[in-house]
Amino acid sequence: MSTFESVIGLEIHAQLLTRTKIFCGCPTSFGAPPNAHVCPVCLGLPGALPVLNEHAVECAVMAALALGCEVQLRSVFARKNYFYPDLPKGYQISQYEWPLARGGGVEIQAGGTSRFVRLTRIHMEEDAGKSLHEGFADSDRRTYLDFNRSGVPLVEIVSEPDMRSAEEAASFFERLRQMLVWLGVNDGNMDEGSLRCDANVSVRPVGSEVLGTKAEIKNVNSFRYLQKAIEYEIGRQVDVIEHGGRVVQETRLFDAAQGKTYTMRSKEEAHDYRYFPEPDLPPLVVDEARREALRAALPELPEARAGRFQTAYGLPAYDAALLTETREIADYFEATATASGHAKAASNWVMGEVLRTMKERGIAITALPVAPGALAGLIRIVERGTISSTVAKDVFAKMGESGRSADEIVAADGLAQVSDTLALEPHVRHVLDAHAEVVAEIRAGKDRKLQFLVGQVMKAFRGKADPRVVTELLKKAIG
Secondary structure (H helix, E strand, O other), rough: OOEEEEEEEEEEEEEEEOOEOOOOOEEOOOOOOOOOOOOOOOOOOOOOOOOHHHHHHHHHHHHHHHHHOOOOOEEEEEEEEOOOOOOOOOOOEEEEOOOOOEEEEEEEEEOEEEEEEEEEEEEEEOOOOOOEEEOOOOOOOOOOOEEEOOOOOOEEEEEEEEOOHHHHHHHHHHHHHHHHHHHHHOOOOOOOOOEEEEEEEEEEEOOOOOOOOEEEEEEEOHHHHHHHHHHHHHHHHHHHHHOOOOOOEEEEEEEEOOOEEEEEEEOHHHHHOOOOOOOOEEEEOOOHHHHHHHHHHOOOOOHHHHHHEEEEEEHHHHHHHHHOOHHHHHHHHHHHHHHHHHHHHHHHHHHHHHHHHHHHOOOOOHHHHOOOOHHHHHHHHHHHHOOOOOHHHHHHHHHHHHOOOOOHHHHHHHOOOOOHHHHHHHHHHHHHHHHHHHHHHHHHOHHHHHHHHOOOOHHHHHOOEOHHHHHHHHHHOOO
């Protein structure tokens, strides 16, 4: 393996987040009964004419601009001709010679290093239907067809073969997903097929500039499976070459259960599809004024926002990166930080209890029952010393269960910290008397033992004693 290097390029198919299909008014919503969202246009019936969805174009252009592409003034839809049962027209309306956008790229992090992966192009196209091979009494004899997806708007994002490991490819796919979801042009739901990836994989001797014969791994819909599929495929190709064989250009599928790729069909070339301009659609023109209006509508992108979180709020790079994984988390944090006036505390709460609660409940942050303003109120009373951070976690849980504010819960449950030295001193003396040997160790220089005594006093007050006051009283008493 050390004498070969892998060369990887990805083609990512992303469903655009529109209410209707790309060339007709049928809904794009997932989960409808088979063939419920169809019409003469998306079924390709004779005489039906396509009309381009303006919102789909806007979504595609925004994605291209955010990824640093050059949006073309004029792009042309084409017919990509091939036969498959779930393709009702016998061709797919796509773009070929004149795509929507060219160039661009993204920076990825993998294996402790960064790499800029260039994009070749972004083009728009319609999705095909779905062939159902399982789940029916006669599935051993028949294939069923569901055309609900037929005509759903897609962008295909094609990278240059710039990646050199399966880890880099998975990182690139993950980065693209983050960007598309952040922009609101794709929902990122890979289980429902909204985001799919094809990987082109080849190997060559280290130091060679000549590309090897590639195999395409089709329709991978998870980061982990993509990495495993590519790792297997690299090993397979190297093994073929080392045993005197020749890698064949083909399309393969990944079997997740076995962790292997297997042959699906021979790989077509562009001329096999007999592309020609779509006669029922005029060229798509996106003029400079339209491009600039959509550029102005772009939200602050993840890297820029992470940088601003570091400079404006003084957050470490790690915090800023985690808080900008999604736009909703970034919005939640910023609203909490602004309302509380304590950005680092807000960061700690979001990265800790908030994300933990989301994971346990399986919810998005937009469904979290504790709003940013409510969390800000909790942070303020912790920073004032009214309650300890330990008690605050219990208060946060109660806020989510009851909808009450932190102040209401603290008052009703009597959770305010005890800072009165007259109330604390008897318990401090009792703890010192009960643990004379620990006191001796502290006096002998084992300062860390002091935290044990603090814990014992806190235990007596069920966590409500002010730990700073307790610490000072213990130090004074021990001398």
